[in-house]
Amino acid sequence: MTTLGLVFFHCLVLFSGIYYSSAADTLTPTQSIRNGSTLVSSSKIFELGFFSPGESKNQYLAIWYKKFPDIVVWIANRENPVKDSHAIHTISSTGNLVIFDGENNIFWSSNSSRATKSPVFAQLLDSGNFVVRDNDTKSYLWESFDFPSDTQLPGMKMGRNFKTGINRFLTAWKDVYDPSPGDFTYRIDNIGLPQLFLRQGMKKRFRTGPWNGIRFSGVPLQNTTVLNYVFVDTTEELYINYAVKDNSLISRFMLTESGLLQRLVLYGNSGEWTVMYSVQNDLCDDYAQCGPNGICRINKRPICECLTGFLPRLPHEWEVLNWTGGCARRTPLDCQKGEGFVKLENVKLPDLLEFKFNKNLNLKECRAECFKNCSCTAYANSDISNGGSGCLMWFGNLIDIREYIQGQSKQDIYIRMPASELSDSSWKSKNIVIIVVTSTISGLLAFFLACWYRILKKKRKKIGKQTHPKLLLLK
Numbered sequence: 179m180t181t182l183g184l185v186f187f188h189c190l191v192l193f194s195g196i197y198y199s200s201a202a203d204t205l206t207p208t209q210s211i212r213n214g215s216t217l218v219s220s221s222k223i224f225e226l227g228f229f230s231p232g233e234s235k236n237q238y239l240a241i242w243y244k245k246f247p248d249i250v251v252w253i254a255n256r257e258n259p260v261k262d263s264h265a266i267h268t269i270s271s272t273g274n275l276v277i278f279d280g281e282n283n284i285f286w287s288s289n290s291s292r293a294t295k296s297p298v299f300a301q302l303l304d305s306g307n308f309v310v311r312d313n314d315t316k317s318y319l320w321e322s323f324d325f326p327s328d329t330q331l332p333g334m335k336m337g338r339n340f341k342t343g344i345n346r347f348l349t350a351w352k353d354v355y356d357p358s359p360g361d362f363t364y365r366i367d368n369i370g371l372p373q374l375f376l377r378q379g380m381k382k383r384f385r386t387g388p389w390n391g392i393r394f395s396g397v398p399l400q401n402t403t404v405l406n407y408v409f410v411d412t413t414e415e416l417y418i419n420y421a422v423k424d425n426s427l428i429s430r431f432m433l434t435e436s437g438l439l440q441r442l443v444l445y446g447n448s449g450e451w452t453v454m455y456s457v458q459n460d461l462c463d464d465y466a467q468c469g470p471n472g473i474c475r476i477n478k479r480p481i482c483e484c485l486t487g488f489l490p491r492l493p494h495e496w497e498v499l500n501w502t503g504g505c506a507r508r509t510p511l512d513c514q515k516g517e518g519f520v521k522l523e524n525v526k527l528p529d530l531l532e533f534k535f536n537k538n539l540n541l542k543e544c545r546a547e548c549f550k551n552c553s554c555t556a557y558a559n560s561d562i563s564n565g566g567s568g569c570l571m572w573f574g575n576l577i578d579i580r581e582y583i584q585g586q587s588k589q590d591i592y593i594r595m596p597a598s599e600l601s602d603s604s605w606k607s608k609n610i611v612i613i614v615v616t617s618t619i620s621g622l623l624a625f626f627l628a629c630w631y632r633i634l635k636k637k638r639k640k641i642g643k644q645t646h647p648k649l650l651l652l653k
């Protein structure tokens with residue numbers, strides 16, 4: 179069915195009034211969904227049925243907003259559409275959801291692993307979750323929230339369940355009219371510390387920075403007046419989730435086919451979705467924008483600088499604002515006496531590529547540990563809550579550092595410097611002191627000269643108009 183067809187169909191049922199009274203939210207093993215029939219959640223928020231994007235004849239079993247049939251939030255068979263018009267969806271007596279065509283070829287199956295002997299049924303909930311339930315216990319045997327498409331609805335966990343092995347993440351559509359899995363994915367990685375990555379294929383495009391006990395080090399995760407966010411990291415589960423506080427607000431979070439992470443909202447009866455924010459906010463959010471050992475500051479021009487003690491590796495490229503080459507040390511580390519660290523305040527921590535993580539060390543012990551190993555290039559507290567704890571150490575280049583401007587809780591990092599750079603920076607600060615002193619002296623001098631001049635001027639007034647003040651000054 180085309181989108182137009184769907185809209186027409188919806189208008190038809192809206193005016194006939196028969197559909198609402200007969201539309202059910204459950205599917206039992208004796209029933210099926212086919213040829214335009216759908217399930218509708220009990221408060222008529224979501225609808226499940228077959229849809230065909232654009233001009234395509236491909237049939238996908240999907241969930242969309244009842245009021246917005248062209249906003250599809252979940253698809254079962256996105257990799258394997260039914261090509262004829264006889265797509266059928268059923269539930270087996272053992273609780274498996276199945277899609278097949280007019281010739282009984284199976285196109286998709288939910289492969290529910292939890293077997294049950296009790297009667298089963300599938301139900302479309304008002305949350306947009308499509309669940310398979312055991313009729314005796316009413317517990318879920320399978321749920322669509324465990325297999326996200328490109329959209330995270332409120333209450334839908336993004337992340338892992340270590341017990342079941344399920345990893346829920348977003349995969350963008352290939353293009354606006356092709357819901358098959360595209361290149362972009364957004365998921366939580368848990369290498370050392372949890373952080374979210376947007377990837378295009380294997381390539382990293384954006385990351386939130388590691389979780390630092392309060393937020394991901396590069397993005398805020400703050401409750402607002404309309405939304406609550408949760409981050410859960412236990413031995414059983416690791417996920418982020420959100421809830422909408424305001425009943426008049428509908429919200430969804432999606433990964434667009436062009437790789438944008440957007441929070442969309444719809445107020446009351448406005449009928450129009452608006453973008454509340456995009457997670458990728460500015461150029462500094464592009465992964466490794468400033469190359470290795472560079473730092474991105476969005477309020478500076480140019481936005482990229484080398485870290486203290488580093489110089490552009492490819493100066494000519496750097497001059498024309500091609501920062502991909504990044505920066506290299508002005509003076510190599512030699513692990514000789516006098517090496518130390520410079521503090522860089524309020525940053526998104528570098529990516530965890532070559533690193534060590536020890537949550538039992540404090541900052542002082544972390545410094546000592548980093549100091550011991552000549553290839554340790556930086557360290558930081560891994561958790562900044564309650565005054566800071568834990569130890570992260572980096573080895574090799576520092577990738578994708580940006581200044582974090584939201585303020586509030588500061589995430590600092592300490593970068594290793596050879597003795598010469600450290601004495602150079604103290605020389606620089608001495609120099610600044612000298613400049614301040616000199617300028618204070620010259621300021622005082624100017625003040626005395628001005629006083630003297632005024633005194634002379636008064637004198638001159640007394641002497642008479644014919645005398646030139648300059649001559650007086652020269653006397």
Ligand SMILES: *[C@@H]1O[C@H](CO)[C@@H](O)[C@H](O)[C@H]1NC(C)=O
Nearest residue numbers: 212213214263264265266280
């Ligand atoms: C579905 O509709 C098509 C065309 O309207 C019809 O040819 C087909 O027999 C129907 N399939 C079923 C299973 O009712």
Ligand SMILES: *[C@@H]1O[C@H](CO)[C@@H](O)[C@H](O)[C@H]1NC(C)=O
Nearest residue numbers: 254255286287288289290325
């Ligand atoms: C179900 O299992 C079959 C066979 O193991 C597999 O080919 C198919 O991709 C699975 N379907 C889903 C939705 O995981």
Ligand SMILES: *[C@@H]1O[C@H](CO)[C@@H](O)[C@H](O)[C@H]1NC(C)=O
Nearest residue numbers: 204205206297298299313314
């Ligand atoms: C579920 O069980 C109830 C009785 O507890 C029964 O009335 C109902 O028909 C059953 N529904 C399904 C879908 O099996």
Ligand SMILES: *[C@@H]1O[C@H](CO)[C@@H](O)[C@H](O)[C@H]1NC(C)=O
Nearest residue numbers: 392399400401406407408409
């Ligand atoms: C947001 O509020 C909820 C409910 O009060 C709370 O559980 C959660 O921890 C808060 N999230 C953050 C990130 O502070």
Ligand SMILES: *[C@@H]1O[C@H](CO)[C@@H](O)[C@H](O)[C@H]1NC(C)=O
Nearest residue numbers: 492495496499500501502503
């Ligand atoms: C930037 O510099 C790198 C390294 O020399 C080069 O490979 C790349 O093509 C340059 N990018 C652009 C857009 O010129």
Ligand SMILES: *[C@@H]1O[C@H](CO)[C@@H](O)[C@H](O)[C@H]1NC(C)=O
Nearest residue numbers: 533534550551552553554573
């Ligand atoms: C320093 O750390 C690196 C990276 O973890 C490790 O490979 C190396 O063995 C360490 N060197 C010493 C002397 O401990």
